[in-house]
Amino acid sequence: MAEVRDTLRVTAGDRKALGRHSPSSTPGCSEKRDAIEAAIPALDEELSELQTRLWAEGRRSLLVVLQALDAGGKDGTIRHAFQGLNPQGTRVTAFKAPTPEELAHDFLWRVHQATPAAGEVGIFNRSHYEDVLVVRVHQLVPTKVWRARYGLIKGFEEALHEGGTTIVKLFLHISKEEQRRRFEERLTRPDKRWKFNRGDLEERAHWDDYQEAYAEALARTSTEAAAWYVVPADHKWYRNWAVTSILVETLRELDPRYPEVEGIDAIEIP
Ligand code: AMP
Ligand code: MG
Numbered sequence: 403m404a405e406v407r408d409t410l411r412v413t414a415g416d417r418k419a420l421g422r423h424s425p426s427s428t429p430g431c432s433e434k435r436d437a438i439e440a441a442i443p444a445l446d447e448e449l450s451e452l453q454t455r456l457w458a459e460g461r462r463s464l465l466v467v468l469q470a471l472d473a474g475g476k477d478g479t480i481r482h483a484f485q486g487l488n489p490q491g492t493r494v495t496a497f498k499a500p501t502p503e504e505l506a507h508d509f510l511w512r513v514h515q516a517t518p519a520a521g522e523v524g525i526f527n528r529s530h531y532e533d534v535l536v537v538r539v540h541q542l543v544p545t546k547v548w549r550a551r552y553g554l555i556k557g558f559e560e561a562l563h564e565g566g567t568t569i570v571k572l573f574l575h576i577s578k579e580e581q582r583r584r585f586e587e588r589l590t591r592p593d594k595r596w597k598f599n600r601g602d603l604e605e606r607a608h609w610d611d612y613q614e615a616y617a618e619a620l621a622r623t624s625t626e627a628a629a630w631y632v633v634p635a636d637h638k639w640y641r642n643w644a645v646t647s648i649l650v651e652t653l654r655e656l657d658p659r660y661p662e663v664e665g666i667d668a669i670e671i672p
Contacts, residue, residue, distance in 0.1 A: 406430045406647040410631040412624035419620050419632050420613060425577040426636040431643065438643045445646045446486030452653035453523060457491040459658040462566040463518035466649065467529045470574035471612055472602040473584035475635050476527050479574060482638075483645035487523060496527040509533040509551065510558050517562060530555055531571075534619050539611045552622040559628040569628035570652055572645060573620060574635035578609055 409430035412419040423429045431438060456462065468476045480494060495516040504512045510530055518524030534555070538548050559569055576584075585606075588598040605612070624630040631648055635641040 404430065405651050406644050407629075407631065407651050410633060410644065410648070412620045412630040412632060414624050414626075415621055416624070417617050417621045419624075419630070420575060420617050423575075423632065423634050425575045425580060425634050427634045428637060428640045429634065430647075431640060435637075435639050439639055442643060442646065445643070445650055449486035449646060449650050449653070450488065452650065452656075452658065453487055453491060455658040455660060456523070456653065456656070457488070457521045458660050460521040460661070462568065462656060462658065463520055463522050463524065464649075464653065464656075465518055465524045465526070465562065465567050465569045467526045467531065467569065467571040468574065469529060469531050469535070469572070469616075470635065471576060471581060471609075472599070472605055473581050473588070473597075474574040474576050475638060475641055476574065478638060479572075479641060479645055480525060480527060482642045483649070484525065486646070491521060492523045492525065493518060494525045494527060497529055497532060510554065514558075518567060520566065530558070531619055531623075535612065535615045536605075538615045539608050552619070555623055556625060556628075559623075559625070563627035568652060568656060570648060571624075571628060571630045572648070573616060573630060573632050574641060575632050576635050578606075580636040581606065 410423070416422075433441070456464065468479060470476050484492070493516070497512070500509075500512065513526075513530045516524065516526070534548050534551050537543055538545075562569060585598070585602065588594045620630045620632070633641055633644050633648075
């Protein structure tokens with residue numbers, strides 16, 4: 403069967419990657435919702451086993467970069483798609499608007515500190531990509547400055563890759579209509595109101611600018627060492643299945659091994 407990775411991967415230089423699959427589509431998925439949801443526990447279990455091996459091996463690491471527009475489902479993805487991961491060995495980092503101290507450094511300073519150590523899975527809830535997205539849309543720095551960042555990001559990710567980190571970058575792609583539905587839910591459901599943020603409505607007004615910023619960022623930074631995947635994310639069940647599948651496929655390919663322990667056969671417990 404073709405891998406979900408191959409279906410959703412962004413080809414380097416492809417400026418039309420966001421238009422390839424509609425946010426409400428379910429590419430690479432031959433089954434109906436019920437069958438997919440039934441298949442998820444086995445995937446979670448495999449993810450868990452692979453992560454344990456990565457941790458035991460202790461030599462390589464996995465970095466998952468999650469990007470989306472507001473209400474795009476980053477939090478839900480971390481809750482559901484990563485439930486197979488052992489909290490020991492997993493580090494989630496959320497990137498907010500930079501603090502004065504962070505702003506006093508180069509934009510990768512805070513990011514580098516959060517990258518996963520050998521054996522770990524690191525998850526970025528937002529990332530260094532905000533520095534070519536929100537920063538671009540709101541012109542927080544001159545054009546010349548954010549433009550130079552595509553190359554700087556590629557170099558940075560290349561360095562991580564050379565150091566043994568596999569990088570998987572996921573853009574959760576929702577439609578403008580779906581964002582409206584989710585915002586409305588945040589207004590009407592008491593258990594969701596805490597997520598409502600007036601600033602999100604202002605960002606929604608820049609919808610087209612964000613689509614353009616994402617299109618360019620994905621095209622320019624999807625590389626062999628660090629590919630982008632566009633995950634249609636209007637349907638949460640599909641999103642969770644696709645994300646878990648991508649992680650499992652990536653770790654299967656890495657094929658981490660339990661380390662050999664020298665002389666273990668000769669050891670006797672007194
Ligand atoms: P949330 O993920 O909903 O908690 O929101 C975090 C906010 O921080 C979002 O509005 C991001 O756009 C913003 N943010 C994250 N990184 C940066 C950055 N490098 N520069 C400016 N704003 C950022
Ligand atoms: Mg938010």
